[in-house]
Amino acid sequence: MIVLRLFGALGRLALRQLEHVGGVAIMLLQVARGLPRAGRYAGETVLQMHRVGIGSMGLVALTSVFTGAVATVQARYQFSNLVPDMFLGTVVAKSVFIELGPVLTALVVAGRVSASMAAELGTMRVTEQIDALETLAVPPTDYLIVPRFLAAACMVPALTAFADLLAILGGLFVAVTTLGVSSQIFLSGLRTFFEIGDVLGGLIKALVFGIVIAHMGCFFGMAASGGAEGVGRATTRAVVAACVLILLNDYLLAEILSRVVFT
Amino acid sequence: MSASQSASSGPDTTVVEVRDLHKRFGGNHVLDGVSFALCEGERAVVLGRSGSGKSVLLRHLVGLVQPDSGSISLFGQELVGLSRAALYQLRLQVGVLFQGAALLDSMTVYENVTLGLRTHGIHSEADLRRRAAAKLAEVGLPGIEDSMPASLSGGMRKRVGLARAVAMDPRMVLYDEPTTGLDPVMSDVINNLILQYARRTRMTSVVVTHDMTSAFKVGTRFLMLHKGRIIFDGDVGALRGCTDPRIAGFIAGDAGALDLLR
Numbered sequence: 368m369i370v371l372r373l374f375g376a377l378g379r380l381a382l383r384q385l386e387h388v389g390g391v392a393i394m395l396l397q398v399a400r401g402l403p404r405a406g407r408y409a410g411e412t413v414l415q416m417h418r419v420g421i422g423s424m425g426l427v428a429l430t431s432v433f434t435g436a437v438a439t440v441q442a443r444y445q446f447s448n449l450v451p452d453m454f455l456g457t458v459v460a461k462s463v464f465i466e467l468g469p470v471l472t473a474l475v476v477a478g479r480v481s482a483s484m485a486a487e488l489g490t491m492r493v494t495e496q497i498d499a500l501e502t503l504a505v506p507p508t509d510y511l512i513v514p515r516f517l518a519a520a521c522m523v524p525a526l527t528a529f530a531d532l533l534a535i536l537g538g539l540f541v542a543v544t545t546l547g548v549s550s551q552i553f554l555s556g557l558r559t560f561f562e563i564g565d566v567l568g569g570l571i572k573a574l575v576f577g578i579v580i581a582h583m584g585c586f587f588g589m590a591a592s593g594g595a596e597g598v599g600r601a602t603t604r605a606v607v608a609a610c611v612l613i614l615l616n617d618y619l620l621a622e623i624l625s626r627v628v629f630t
Numbered sequence: 631m632s633a634s635q636s637a638s639s640g641p642d643t644t645v646v647e648v649r650d651l652h653k654r655f656g657g658n659h660v661l662d663g664v665s666f667a668l669c670e671g672e673r674a675v676v677l678g679r680s681g682s683g684k685s686v687l688l689r690h691l692v693g694l695v696q697p698d699s700g701s702i703s704l705f706g707q708e709l710v711g712l713s714r715a716a717l718y719q720l721r722l723q724v725g726v727l728f729q730g731a732a733l734l735d736s737m738t739v740y741e742n743v744t745l746g747l748r749t750h751g752i753h754s755e756a757d758l759r760r761r762a763a764a765k766l767a768e769v770g771l772p773g774i775e776d777s778m779p780a781s782l783s784g785g786m787r788k789r790v791g792l793a794r795a796v797a798m799d800p801r802m803v804l805y806d807e808p809t810t811g812l813d814p815v816m817s818d819v820i821n822n823l824i825l826q827y828a829r830r831t832r833m834t835s836v837v838v839t840h841d842m843t844s845a846f847k848v849g850t851r852f853l854m855l856h857k858g859r860i861i862f863d864g865d866v867g868a869l870r871g872c873t874d875p876r877i878a879g880f881i882a883g884d885a886g887a888l889d890l891l892r
Binding site (some may be wrong): 419494495496504506 | 631689692694714718719721722724725726728729730732733734738745749750817
């Protein structure tokens with residue numbers, strides 16, 4: 368009897384997860400189908416771009432400056448006296464462009480934006496605002512989801528480029544002020560081994576992460592039910608799912624881009 | 631028949647026809663073979679205890695919920711299995727006032743009232759302003775176009791919701807608990823607005839409520855749902871004279887009927 372119950376519970380759990388996977392895939396298809404009509408709600412897209420991009424700049428700036436600073440201190444510590452200081456700029460720049468910039472920016476933005484999207488859409492769901500849109504023959508996918516996808520897909524790469532710049536400046540500042548490395552040496556290391564493919568690869572990652580952030584925020588928000596508690600649950604799930612998928616996609620993209628772009 | 635063709639229908643035209651509607655949520659059989667038809671201009675009140683499936687039935691009428699089985703014909707078009715584009719076309723002829731008004735929080739009153747119009751063809755700002763002002767004046771709220779929903783009282787939100795529901799001059803309006811949470815005076819204001827719209831334009835109205843004062847004021851026909859089935863369908867005289875203890879008890883608000891209505 369206990370075994371049967373256990374299998375029953377496992378089966379229900381598996382079905383729920385499959386339902387989620389199906390729902391996520393269906394939303395992606397609906398967004399793809401809604402893209403040709405995106406111009407109709409351009410104002411909403413611009414508003415979302417402002418919320419995602421401008422609204423996240425302070426947090427991203429703070430994170431990236433310290434990321435660059437820590438990366439510089441750690442690199443110098445690991446180099447000890449074995450590697451010339453010139454390579455400090457090289458290592459910091461490459462790690463920021465390829466990995467730290469896109470991933471940390473995405474994680475920070477996921478915490479802020481996925482949560483906010485899930486909470487906003489979840490509240491709209493439980494207060495029947497999304498049903499109201501349906502009854503006014505305004506497609507919720509076109510009006511609510513597509514603008515959020517477009518905004519995140521545009522603004523997360525933009526924020527990543529911004530983060531890359533600030534992280535390098537943070538690293539340079541620490542190198543010059545506390546490690547005694549001149550700015551010429553730091554920057555010459557950066558320039559000598561600079562590959563545009565590193566920056567592009569990071570921005571491709573950021574594009575995918577942006578889509579993941581919007582997707583999880585919208586999916587869990589639209590699926591919210593059960594009042595304030597349901598909205599809270601949706602918000603938590605959106606952030607957790609976005610962070611997990613960012614890390615998973617980071618690995619997959621690293622495998623792909625290392626063969627295609629980072630050569 | 632297309633929606634536009636049906637718009638020119640006669641006075642006794644059937645607007646809604648529901649046949650053997652079934653809906654389950656998990657193990658709960660919410661609608662268990664509901665059937666009825668409504669003619670143009672009728673003001674139907676759907677009665678029943680909380681959780682009896684009234685709102686679920688209302689949501690079926692505008693295609694927000696798909697039934698497990700059965701059929702719903704709206705203005706001569708079958709709703710079940712209708713394509714999304716065709717469903718949206720049909721919805722342009724139906725207004726809905728939600729229980730909590732469901733105004734979009736991020737928009738002003740003006741943007742809420744004109745959202746449907748803006749999406750479906752009217753792009754002139756002056757025209758939209760004029761129409762919004764007219765609809766808001768009709769519900770007794772002139773000059774609040776630039777207010778945000780959060781700054782409005784419950785009664786004002788309901789009236790803005792009503793202005794939005796009728797903004798596209800629909801042929802039918804669905805009211806989900808229109809007077810719930812309002813004081814008696816504001817409830818009467820909403821009831822008068824429902825009557826005003828229905829009488830002026832021969833608009834068909836479906837009102838879901840358990841407020842009997844409101845029901846008797848606005849209704850010409852009464853349907854009572856119990857355990858997913860319609861246990862009463864008739865006019866006000868038949869309702870008042872009904873000897874079924876479940877219905878008589880419900881109308882009288884008699885706690886003794888609680889066991890019968892479980």
